[in-house]
Structure formats: C-alpha cells, structure tokens
Amino acid sequence: MNEIVTPKSLGLSREDLPNSYIGRSVPRPNVRKLVEGRATYTDDVTLPRLVHAAFLRSPHAHARIVSIDTAAALAVPGVVRVFTGADLAKVCDPWVAVLAHLKGMKSAPQYPLPLERATWQGEAVAAVVADTRAAAEDGVAALAVAFEPLPAQVDMETALAPGAVVIHPELGDNLVFTRTAETGDVAGAFAAAHRVVEATFHTGRHTGVTLEPRSIIADYNRADGTLTVHHSTQAPHMMQNVFATQLRMAEGDVRVICKDVGGSYGIKVHVYPDEMAVACMSKIMGRPVKFIADRFEAFGSDIHARDHRIKGRLAVDAEGRFLAFDIDDLTGIGPYSVYPRTSAVEGNQVVNLCGGPYAFANYRCTTTVVLQNKSPTCQYRAVGHPIATTVTEGLVDLAAEALGMDKVALRRKNLIRDDAYPCTSPAGMRFEGLSHHASLDKLLEMVPVEKIRADQAEQRKRGVYRGLGFASFIELTNPSPFMYGIGGAKISAQDGCTVRMDPDGSLVALSGVTEQGQGTEAILAQIVAHGVGVPVSKVKVVTGDTQTTPYGGGTWACRGAGIGGEAALQSAIALKEQILEVAGAMLQAQAASLDIVMGEVVDKATGQVRMPLAELGRIVYYRGDTLPKDLARELVQTRHFITKEYPFAFTNGIQASWLEVDVETGMVKLLEHWCVEDCGRVINPMLVDEQVRGGIVQGIGGALYEHCIYNEDGQLLTTTLADYLVPMAAEMPDMHVGHVETPTKESLLGAKGAGEAGTAGAPAAIMNAINDALSPLGARVLAQPFTPDRILRALGTIA
C-alpha cells in the first residue's frame, strides 16, 4: 500500500486517528443543499437584461434549408431577435472533430446553426431570442422555414455501400474512421483451435437523460470585452478554450462558471451547436442569453451513444484456454463527429477493451465508424466498456457451452493471474496491477451459487426459468494525455488544487475537477481534511469556475478522485508542512516534531496540544509583525498532478446477475445483482458503493429498457419519458457491492476511478443470465435492449 497513514494501514481504530477521513463514509457536505432545493443550477441564475433562446429544430433527418422567413416571428410580442446559421457564422468559426492520433479520421465542419442543410431530425436550424422562453417558443412557432427533404442515410450497415447517401459530399463517403490491428497469428490460432465460437451482438443506441437538462447562460459584456458563461458542464476549462477559440476571443477574456450540475454521465462534456449558438447570440447582442433544453428537445439533441454492431469470434483449445479473439465493430455516429473528443473514441475503445480481462496471445480487431442521419453520438458513461464486455463475456459463455465447461471455471482458467502484473494486453493496453482472481473469489463469497443452481433446477420443473450470468470487466480510468491531448485536443489530463488556510483555521480547497452530483466535493473535502489534519467540517470546496480554480480537465472518464484527489492530497500535505514551519517558529520547536490533529497543532510524540490553528491564523494574518522577518508564512499551496507511467490506470471487477424470464410474456424480472470491483484506494466507501449501484442501474437501462428508436425515415420515435424507458426503482434488484483494493502506485492516494464499473459490466451479466435462463429452451438473445419482443422471437413464440 502507498504510504498514507490511515487507521487501516496502522491497524488502528478511527478513534485513534480522529481526522483520518480517507476510507470513511463521511456524509456529503453538499447533500443537504441539494435535497432542500437550495442548489444553484444554471436555470436558477438570473441576470439583468436576460433574454431567452428557443430553437426551431429540423423535422427532417436530412433536408435543404430553402428559406427562413422571420417576419412573422419578429412580430410576436416579446420576440427580440431571430438568428440563422449565416448570422452566427459571422462571429463564430466552425469546428472539425478529429484527433490526429486516430489516423485518417475525417469529419465535416460544423457551425452553431447549419448554413445549408439540416442533417438530423432535431438539429437546431434557427433561433429566436425573446423576453421569456414562452415568447421565444411563440416566435419559433411563427418562423416559416421552407425545407426541401433529401434522402436520408439512416442505416449504418449501408452507410458505406454503393448508393448510400453521402452526407457530406466534400468528404467523398460516409467513412469517419477505420482501424484494423492484429497481434500474433490470429489465422493460425483459429485454424488450430479446438473450438471456435462466434456471434453478432448489437447494443442499442441510448442516451444519458440527465435530471437537469443541458443549460447555459452566455453573457457577453461589450464594456470590457469579456464573455461569462454559466454552464452545466463537466469541463469548464475545456469549454473556456472552445468559446474563446471559436468566437475569436482571448482565452483570458472568457470565464466559465459551473455551479451545481444535476447529473452529466458524459452528456455534458461535449460542444453542442445550440449552446455555441447561445454564446454567439450573446456576443452579437451584448446581453445575457439563456437556453435550457427541455426534455423533448434533449432526446433529439443530447448526444446518443452505443449504436454498435459487433461480430466476435473466440478460439479456444481443448483445455479451454483462450487462443484468439477476432472482433469487428461497426458504429453509426450521426452526421458529425462531436467536438472535441470526437465520435471515433467509443468504437476505438470497444476494440481496445475486448478480451481485456483475459490472458491470450492473438488478437485482431477492426473498428469502423460511419456517418448517418441520426443524432450525433459521443462519449457517454463507461464509453465502449459495456459493449466490449458484452462481446467478450457473451463469447466466453458460448465457449463454455461449446466446451461443456463450467462458466466460472472457464473464466478462472483464463483471467489474467493476479501476480502477472505489470503486463500488456494483445490490444496494447498496459496494466499496472489488477485483481481478477481476488475479485472472482470475493464475488463467489457473496453469490450463493450452489443455492441458486438448486433453486434454478427446482423452478425449471415448475416452468419458471431463472438464470445466473457473470461478467468480468476492466475499466479505463485516470486518463493521461494519451487519450485526447496527443490527438491535438485541448483537453487537460492534468489537474490542480489550491488549498489555503484562513485566519480562523478553516480551509478552502479550489479544484479543477467538478461536481455533478456524484460527490466529488465530498471526497475532496475528506482528502484535504485528512492531508492537513482538520475536521472535515472545516473544509470548504470550490469547483467550477475557470477564473478561480487551478487549470484542469474537469470530471470525466473517471478522473475526479484519481487525478483531482491526488492534486488535493499533495496540496494539503504541502500546506500542512507550511503550517508546521510557521508553528515551529512560533513554538520554538522543530517542525518535524509537530503534527496537526483535528485542527490543532500538537506535539507529535506526546499528542499534547500546542496551539489551535485559529491562533496560528490570528498571528499570521493580524500580527505578522511578531514572526521572524524571513519566515515564509503563505498559508496557501497549489499542486498539480498528472499520471506519467501509464496511459491509463485500469481497474477491474466482476458482476453477477440473477433473474427470471417470464417465457410467456418475454419480461425479465431482476432478482439480485452483485458487483465486486477494484478501484484502488476507496476514499468514501458509501459514495463508491452508490456510484457502483447507480452505474449498474444505468447498465440495466441499456440492457433492458433504454433505446433511441428511429423509423426508416430517420425520425426519432422515443422523445418522451413515456417512450424512452429509463430504469425505475420498482424494477431494480437488490445490489450487493464488494471491493478489492489494489491502489495505483502512480499516486500517493492510490485511487483509480469508480464511476463506470457498474455500467461496464451490468449489461453483459444480464445478457448471460437471460441466456442461462433460456438455455433449456434453446433460445439466445444478443441484441440489446432485451425486450419482450426480442425474447419472444428468440423463443419462437412469435415470428
């Protein structure tokens, strides 16, 4: 374990180390504000001279914008101004979402509002600004936009075929990116295999459905040439750069403020054209403009994700050892790659992660990313992971059946040994230290497999079909610049934290990572309290303001704890050293002989209280004249952290699902769910457990319910919460969460990410459990979501 003193590392109780907060379930300091409705979401912010924007959105998947007649809209009471794509292009440069390290990737320039054509149903094509949102919508209703519908390329399977509608003719075709990689001798391995299993999997296009929709207020001040943006975002500094660059401003003249955010899940880390349009309109009008997406437009304008078809093959030898995986992934991403992360990363991640938990030598993968006339897709919680896990674990179960082997035994035989690290996967992923076998052992302590199998057999006699499914997974966390920075994207992989002590001995921590409801600020407070030695109640955390917090990447890809947490710990330790220097001078003691416990300077050896921090603060801030002249007394420290040894800190885990399939109706009833995961050092067990549970629920959503359904014309049919089915509490099973802790050695804190583990493994565990349940009936489902219709078709009940 890394050298942070915790009660656990010393074999002591919490009472022995009262301000030891790392590893404790400390209540979140911001939770009362959230449940009492006293949070400040972007829509809660009102500014003088504020106007509101509403958008006319394309009713067609693909159409030429023939004309926009604004006269009637401008006559609507309350309407201030109407904007078209051409109006905004005067103040805003288009962006092209490609990454240099994804060789050959291409996409088309995207404008805040399109100039000539709408390329998906739901794309904003004109904006009305009015005194109220209702008046803006009245204005939108009065806009007369003439569209000339064009043929739409909806199906990704035909996007590259002859005769496909080429969405951006200047690109030549609809191919965004493709990559084939091979390690070892895949053909030889398949030729020599004892058994080869193969299957085609589909994962359903779905979306994030944040409780707080996308929200933005842009406020351009002509008097000082600054743009202040109140934004519901995960990445304030990235957006600062984007607004400055696209609007031709100096980065220092743009400030992004992001107070409370009601959920993000990756939805709020992208550049949305309608939000850019709001910034443009504010720049042109010189007044604050607010846009809050409503649920209806969110379904058609928030990014979607997970629209993949994956063909997978697995070769095994007679003993059940995995010889080779062969993966062919196809994904349709809508008409544009999304800026700046791009829409090729998800597919790339799928093929980087397939087979990830297992030891095998030969790997071939192809990812193909194509354009289509649907909503753009991009990174959404657990990017690519649930897809890769579904393919891998689906193939593993098929192999077990082909070999006649127990599914757990086959996994145990092939999971990378816990003493094999560091090692590199055939896909090129470098693993510092994982715990697949320890996690499997822990899972089997939690899951009563024998009892379940006995119940399963008994129930089958009664015509009740229950199934148990397993899914091992790896998760990519703590990303380095290898994720985006090397591709040219101005997305920071480093992050910083400033910790200062105020006169009363209280601490303020300013961090570049952000809070979206998951508890980032809680763990930062714990880490800082632990690092300095104060009660956690003495720490205030500030996030989400580019003008006051250290420069950082924000919260995404599981980096808040691992990157932001380490920066906080290092700056807290530095501040503690500084405080003890000052205390030593005041107490005429060696700094090394002193410590800070619960907000008081104590003698390290005896624990005797020497001075409260408030007294030290009083002297430093008000009676600095009494201190030695050359004594450094800046009670503020900043540290930044970036991972240097590994491109990513991988985590691992395994899930199990126990469920019942009603074979008459095709309904799936989830009975119980287990997850053991290893996110390295656990900072707050309760928050980690709830992250895992929330992640599992989102995985269940993808497996059973959530689906952005389009018709053949490219019309999105699921635009309300009555049609787009999010998982609800009543259908959720009991979820049991266990941990194995393998801290990363890259940081003192040792924390890796925990936010995506649940989502990564849940769909595969559910798929395998459904197929286990259906196995006596000879049915199998491989296309998510596993709806009653699909299950009844697999059973042959309906054709």
Added chain:
Amino acid sequence: MKWPAMGYARVESLDELWRVLDAAGPEAQILAGGQSLLATLSFRLSEPSGLIDITRIPALHGVSVTGGTLRLGALTRHADLGRDPLVAAHAPILAKAAPLIAHPAIRNRGTIGGSLALADPAAELPACVVALDATIVVASRGGERRVPAADFFQGLFTTDLQPGEIITAVEVPVATPASHQTIVEVTRRSGDYAMAGLAAVLAMTADGRVDTARLVFFGVGSGAEIATGASAALTGASLTPATIAAAQGALADDLDPPGDLHGGPELKRHLARVLIARALNPFLASAEQAA
C-alpha cells in the same frame, strides 16, 4: 416547452360551468385532474383558448350506493378508487385497476371522468367500465343523459361526448356473489401504459358455469376492445382449461392490434392470449388450477 398563454377560470357549480363555457367559446378546455391535458399543453399539441377548472364542483364528487348502483362522481381520483370501501365491495375491478394506473402522484390527481373523456386506448379505466357494463352520465346545459359505456367509446381518443357536455358520474351495477372481476396487464415497467391489458367481468354460478362474460382489452387497439368471440366462447360453459383455451383461440377474430414501439401486432395478439389465461386461471376450481 412552455405552455402558450391562455385563460383560466375556476367554477364552483354546474350552472356556473355552463355560463363560463358559453362565454369562453368552443376553444376552451375542461380541466379536471389534468394528468393528460397538461402534458399536451407542455408539448403545445393543443392550444386551448382557456382552461375551465371543474375540480371544485361539489356535484361531481363522491362515491355512493343507491339500490343496485354504485355511483362514482366524475372527479373521483384514481387513488380514491384504490382505497374506497364502497368501490372495493361493489366494483372490485376498479380497486384492482387503481394501482396499475401510472404512479402515485398521477393517481392523486387524475380522475375517472378525465380518463374516460380522454379515451386513451391504453388506459385501464375505459376497459373496466365497459367490462362492468357501466353507464356514463353526461350533462350539458340542456340536461342529463345516460350512455352505456360500450357506446360511449367510439375509437381512438373519441367518445360520444358532444360539445358543451361533460361527464358527471359513472354508474356501475353492484357486484353480486356471482361476480368475478379482475384486471391484468403487461407493462415494461410498473406504472407504464400497458403493452396489453385485459379487464374481465364474469358472472359465474357456484358450480363454475359462466352465465355472462365480458372480456375487454386495452392497449391492443383503438380503445377499449370487447373480445366478443372470446367472451362468447366462455358464456354458458363451465370454466375449465379447455374453455379458457377456446376463448384464447377465439381471440384471433376479436382483435386487430396495431404495432407500437414495443413490437408488432403479433406480439400484442400473443400477449392478449396469455392475459386471458392469467385473468381466468384464478377463477378455475382449485383442483383444476393445481392441474
């Protein structure tokens, strides 16, 4: 989206309602529980000139029994159906239907009159009142008229309600010892609109013979769909696994379901057959249930 601007009036009596309706004109909408209407306003799917709130009219409230009739005021909330002892005793299918309707917040506001007036094809209550052979009481300035439930519903979101009329009450023949009432449905999540649902009201003799049967489906057509053939297959026969199978077989000619986001017509036909068994199996003599 935000509602368009519109007027609002709250009336305290039916007389006041008629006056306000006249003044407001045909573009005004009656507002009761608002659980469907308000959503359509938020989508700007309807833009009435104004809303006339009837929720404070005393004559539209209350549950009572007179003679052989249970009278439910039009403003009876779904939640009330689920907890009113008179409903439980005299129209148990309505008490069973209540927890299937959406979620508690909606059940606390939504009204039986509103649900019947909307005639959503996937809603529980229209099917229940048709299965119960209830009477819908409607009123206008010109007076009151009574419409058998089966005639009241005329298709997709279409009823016999004329301009200027509102539902004032539902009258249900009280259950007798022979009554066997049940409602079953298949939903993706609890509270969702049914993929398919069945309201079944049977009169059975003590020895298991079916005197009358009304099987009414919802979520599988344009409204509350009476399964005439399946109902006939049961009538006059003893309820046995064989007669249940016969009723399932007769369904083919009863239903012509459209597809929806959950699947095609065949899925709905299949689920409807499954629901017949799930509804009726509990009414089999216990020996046959075990078999």
